[in-house]
Structures are given as structure tokens and as C-alpha cells.
Amino acid sequence: MTKEIRLVEFVVLPVTKAKARKMFQIAGACRFVWNYFREKNLGDYQKFRDAKGDRPQTSFFSLALEFTKLRHETDWLRELPFAPVRYTLKHFTDALKEAMRGKKGFPKPKSRARTTPSFTLPDTARFRIRNLDKKYSLLRIPSVGWVKLTRRGGNLWENGVPKQVVLRHDGRRWRAFVFYEVEVEEKGDNGKILGIDMNVCQIATSDGHFYSLPDLSKKEARRKRYQRRMARQVKGSNRREDTKKKLAKVSRKIANMRKNWIHKTTGDISRKCGTVVVEDLKVKNMTASAKGTVENPGKNVRQKTGLNRAVLNTAFGEIRRNLEYKCGRLIKVNPAYTSQTCSECGHVDKENRKTQARFQCVCCGFASNADTNAAINIRRLGMAQLHEEGSGISTAPMNREIDARLPV
Ligand SMILES: [Zn+2]
Secondary structure, eight states: EEEEEEEEEEOOOOHHHHHHHHHHHHHEEEHHHHHHHHHHHHHHHHHHTTSSSOOOOOOHHHHHHHHHHHHHHHHHHHOOOHHHHHTTTHHHHHHHHHHHHTTSOOOOOOTTTOOOOOEEEEEGGGEEEEESSSEEEEETTTTTEEEEEEEEEEETTTOOEEEEEEEEEESSEEEEEEEEEHHHOOOOOOOOOOEEEEEEEEOOOOOOOOEEEEOOHHHHHHHHHHHHHHHSSSSOOOHHHHHHHHHHHHHHHHHHHHHHHHHHHHHHHHHOOOOOEEEEEHHHHSSSSOOOOSSEEEEESHHHHHHHHHHHTTTTHHHHHHHHHHHEEEEEOOOTTTTTTTTOOOOGGGGBSSSSSEEEEETTEEEEEEHHHHHHHHHHHHHHHHHTTTTTOOOOOSSSOSSSOOOO
16 A cells, blocks of 8 residues: 545635635735745845855745744734645745756746735645535635535545645636545556657557547637737726636636546556556757747747647646556656657668658558557657566656646
């Protein structure tokens, strides 16, 4: 038996005005705390970066002490629950550490207009969850009270221990993401290995299956139209507010469609095999800006932006994360030449790739769908890697961090 973290998503049913106000207040306090500590640490960070000062404190512990003091001195903050507001500092110190390592810039301020209202109930927040087997469940948020929930995604975990809840307002209503710690039996490996080729608009598996992404182009076009319309309209006008709502709605639709597809596809793949082999692409590299610099302007800027959009559309990272915890084992292989290599005879040739979709070997004449051929090659590379490492490897991430990532 191992412990894993599982996510169940709920929608919060409408609450009283007082409760709603309180929830937004908590989210606002989190934003305030973020900005306050950002401001406070900016100077030290800049000095450190320019090698003029010492390394600033970045531990959650040291900032949390300061928070306790701040809360003691600030009346309105004292009226809001301690643990959820303080937990903002966990997010902030994580961001700060990234900045110190030079991985990212200094954390940006969170403006009221551009920040999604959200807050986290860590396991120290003493929240409670009830009636999970009923149609409506209940969640007790400290200083807000009980709110009604209805489940939207994920499975129930009766023996699971709820560890953390993230509340987030999607523009229309609050959603509650409950993270459970569950005891699971180690997934039996049925010995089947599947190679996967991820493409711009479809996933191909080595057993000849295809999973095509639903067509989002019409909805994407509508989203763009609303964005343009909103840019033209007067700030604060009713018409603009109207457009804003429509934009939020279509964005939500797109996100949901994509999410459903990812869950269905990765669920189906994980039921078929114990081990899955994927390309070790750095999604980030593929989506990095093609603009270049003034001295060295990027090539193919236009094409690349199109590809970026498409890459993001298929949400490779999300798919991989899903496969990572649904399948017993995930192997990443270098994808070089997988699209030019013949899966029958191993002949490598650019000419093998007749068109984007068609593969035909110039050496042995083997013909196949180009993506299926690539998936078979990927599977083979994965098997070779397994063999090398003595197959005793466990790449399944058993200890995902709780607040790793929420669905977008
Ligand atoms: Zn061949």
C-alpha cells in the first residue's frame, strides 16, 4: 500500500450574502498579504541580485512569524481566519525561492482586477467535510461557516483523508478543489507497454489507436472576437461588462472541453497498459517565444506562434501529468528521429516521411500512418531504456506535492 494524493472537484452552491462577502474578504486578504510581503522583500532581493546585500530570508517559517505580528497589529486582518491567509506565504516563499535560483523573476504584484479570487485551506485550518455520499456535501470554512457543495469531477474517497482545500472563484461561482490522501494498492503491472506520439491535434498510440482533440477552433474564434470587442469598449460600461461575462463563459467552455478530453484519453490509455512511453519534449522550449531579440530577430515568428497555440491547445504538460499518476510507470525517451525512422526495418531517412500524415520507408517499403510509426519507435526506445535500467525502476511519482497544480 502506498499513499497518494487525489483531487476531487466541487462547485460551491450559492451562499448567503454574508458568507459570500466573507469568502471574497479572505481572498482579498491573501492578495494583500502577498503584495505586502512582496513590497517588503523587493529591496532586499534587488540588493542581493546586484551582489550588494545578504541573501534575504525565504523560509515560510521566518515570514510566517512576521505575518503573525502584522496580523496582531491589523484589526481587519485579525477578523479573518489565520491559517488560510497565512498560507499565502507558502505560495509566496515558493515563488521567491524560484526567483533566488534565477529560474523566474521576482513575484509580480497581484492586482484586484487581474487576480482570480482564491484561497487555500491547509490541513491546519480545521476545515471539515461532511455528507460525501449524499447528493450535496458540506464544507465548513473557518469564519465563513458551512457551505453546500456538489461534485463535478474526481472520485470519492471514503477512507481518504482530506488534506487541503483550494477555493477559487471562476468568475461566476466558487469551486472547491479537495485534495485527499488515499491509501492505494500498488497498481498491478499487466506487462503491457504502450508508446505514445503526441501531435498538434491528436495522440497516436503504438497499438494503432488515435485520440483526436475536439475541434475548438470555433470557440477559440469566438473568444478572440470577444477579446477584441472588449478592448474597444469603454471601461466600466454595461456593454463591456456584458462582453466580459460572455468571454468568461466561452473561456470556461474551452477549458472544460479540453480537461474532459484529457481525462478521458489518459484514463483510456492507462487502462490498457501498465507502462507508458512518451517523448521527453520540453514543452517550454517548444512554446518559448520566437520573437528573438533586436540583434537577432527570430525566424518564422508567424509559424511559430501558430504552433505555440496548437501545442498549448493539446496541453502536453497536462496530459503527461495525468499519465504519470494514472499509469503505473512512465518512461520518457529522447524523441530524436522517431518520426523519420522506419519501425519495421530501422532505416532512418528524411524521405521516409512522405507527407505530414503518411510514412513510407524508402528502404523496405513499409507504409503506415506517420504518427503510429513514431509511436511504435517511441515504445521501442522505452523498452530499450527499461532493459538498460534492469526494469526495476519506479518512475511513478508517489508523493506528488499536494498543491502541485490545479486544472486550468
Ligand atoms: Zn523500412
